[in-house]
Amino acid sequence: MRLHPRTQAAKESIFPKMSALAARLGAVNLGQGFPSTPPPAFLLEAVGRALGRYDQYAPPAGLPLLREALAEEFGVEPEGVVVTSGATEALYVLLQSLVGPGDEVVVLEPFFDVYLPDAFLAGAEARLVRLDLGEEGFRLDLKALEGAVTERTRALLLNAPMNPTGLVFHEEELKAVAELARRKGLFLISDEVYDELYYTPSPPPRLKDLAPERTFTVGSAGKRLEATGYRVGWIVGPKEYMGTLAGMRQWTSFSAPSPLQAGVAEALRVARREGFYEALREGYRRRRDLLYEGLKALGLKAFLPQGTYFLMAELPGWEAFRLLERARVALIPGEAFYREDPPQGLFRFAFCKKEEELELALERLGAVVNSQA
Ligand SMILES: *Cc1c(COP(=O)(O)O)cnc(C)c1O
Numbered sequence: 001m002r003l004h005p006r007t008q009a010a011k012e013s014i015f016p017k018m019s020a021l022a023a024r025l026g027a028v029n030l031g032q033g034f035p036s037t038p039p040p041a042f043l044l045e046a047v048g049r050a051l052g053r054y055d056q057y058a059p060p061a062g063l064p065l066l067r068e069a070l071a072e073e074f075g076v077e078p079e080g081v082v083v084t085s086g087a088t089e090a091l092y093v094l095l096q097s098l099v100g101p102g103d104e105v106v107v108l109e110p111f112f113d114v115y116l117p118d119a120f121l122a123g124a125e126a127r128l129v130r131l132d133l134g135e136e137g138f139r140l141d142l143k144a145l146e147g148a149v150t151e152r153t154r155a156l157l158l159n160a161p162m163n164p165t166g167l168v169f170h171e172e173e174l175k176a177v178a179e180l181a182r183r184k185g186l187f188l189i190s191d192e193v194y195d196e197l198y199y200t201p202s203p204p205p206r207l208k209d210l211a212p213e214r215t216f217t218v219g220s221a222g223k224r225l226e227a228t229g230y231r232v233g234w235i236v237g238p239k240e241y242m243g244t245l246a247g248m249r250q251w252t253s254f255s256a257p258s259p260l261q262a263g264v265a266e267a268l269r270v271a272r273r274e275g276f277y278e279a280l281r282e283g284y285r286r287r288r289d290l291l292y293e294g295l296k297a298l299g300l301k302a303f304l305p306q307g308t309y310f311l312m313a314e315l316p317g318w319e320a321f322r323l324l325e326r327a328r329v330a331l332i333p334g335e336a337f338y339r340e341d342p343p344q345g346l347f348r349f350a351f352c353k354k355e356e357e358l359e360l361a362l363e364r365l366g367a368v369v370n371s372q373a
Contacts, residue, residue, distance in 0.1 A: 009117040014336045018320070022330035028361040031330040033163070033310060033350040036357060039227040042270045047230075047263030054258040058083070061246035062234070063258060066265035073268065074208075074217070074236045082246045083261060085253045087193045087220035087233035092118050093249045094216055094235065095155075098187050099124035103154045105189075108140065110337030112163050112191065127153070128339055131165065137303040138165040138312075142176050149184050156181060158207065159191035161198055164337050164348040165312055166305020168198055171205040178211035186214070193220040193233075196277040198307040199285050213238055221264040225271065226280070226352075232256050232264045284309055287351045287358055294362035295349075298369055309352040315369060316345040323347075327368045329361045 018031035029036075038044075054063065061067065062083025071078040084090040091114055099105050101123035107115050109128040119126040129148045131138040145156075156177065160169045169177075181188050190207040198204050208215040216237040222228040233256075235245060271277060288305060295302040295313050302313035312334070315323065320333040334346030351358060 018330045027328040027330045029330045030349045034228045035226045035352040043267040046266040050259035050262035054262040058255040058258040060250040063261040066261045069265045080239045082235045084233045085256045086231040090218045090233045090235045095122040104152045105155045155187040157189040161194040161307020164310045168204045168306040188215040191218045193223040194308045230260045291351045311349045314345045327364045
């Protein structure tokens with residue numbers, strides 16, 4: 001007996017594989033992007049209080065108190081919010097709902113790995129637009145983006161602050177994207193799971209403020225609150241579509257876990273009120289600078305991220321598994337973020353780790369990178 005060919009989407013992901021190997025070899029894990037520190041106490045306490053009070057099914061659209069908390073944050077009505085099991089489910093439901101066979105969705109490359117299987121499982125084609133990579137780092141070529149749109153294109157998928165590049169798009173770039181989408185009649189999917197992790201002077205502009213009638217914003221409590229295992233995410237979008245999206249997400253996980261939704265609802269308010277995100281950004285900015293300066297000091301080319309807790313750098317001639325063995329540092333190779341023909345020697349470093357871990361990784365890399373062999 002044979003499984004359906006669509007299960008070709010089930011190929012092993014490099015992220016958990018690297019984590020498992022790193023644990024086995026006693027390596028510093030700067031591969032998979034999860035914090036190595038505990039989530040904030042106010043989140044743990046809020047979830048603790050919710051257990052025993054929110055124990056049965058939540059509505060597929062989400063617990064009213066979480067939809068209200070998010071509606072306030074995003075300046076929309078609660079009907080404009082659907083809660084999902086992580087941003088991963090949000091993206092799955094959106095692609096199932098927006099595109100199908102014969103359609104194309106434009107995706108920027110390098111990409112977060114979920115986008116391509118999601119397009120494939122919806123029967124649609126992902127059309128890739130590769131970011132330019134020059135001395136100054138990654139850059140979106142707006143002409144290339146426009147050139148990728150065909151009469152079959154139904155949606156553009158953007159991610160900013162962007163994993164893995166750390167790019168934050170300028171308002172001018174997003175205005176051009178919004179204008180293109182309007183002219184061509186396209187939906188916009190804006191993956192903003194790192195919306196609070198930016199190092200620019202002001203918060204990244206939101207696509208939904210430029211094209212509210214066609215933009216679906218995807219977010220993640222796991223990323224916001226440093227608890228990637230909690231699996232609470234959301235979609236914020238035009239009210240007229242959100243009832244249908246809630247109806248679609250019934251058939252995946254029906255609803256996200258109720259106590260976690262309740263705990264997250266409370267924690268999102270506390271985080272905003274008590275300056276949690278400011279403190280988080282400051283901590284990450286310090287670690288970003290430590291890693292960036294450390295890599296430069298080793299003579300390596302690194303690209304300073306303006307957002308996220310990822311940094312891309314070049315280790316010419318190295319391959320991820322050999323590096324793991326020799327240096328005992330786990331990194332994600334650039335090819336995980338490209339469909340074909342990836343730039344050589346490019347790696348993603350996750351710096352959502354303790355400063356000691358970053359220092360140890362730099363020390364270990366220093367011992368091998370300039371002595372090849
Ligand atoms: C982590 C991540 C997601 C998935 O978020 P979850 O809430 O953990 O499912 C989506 N998009 C990007 C860019 C991410 O880095």
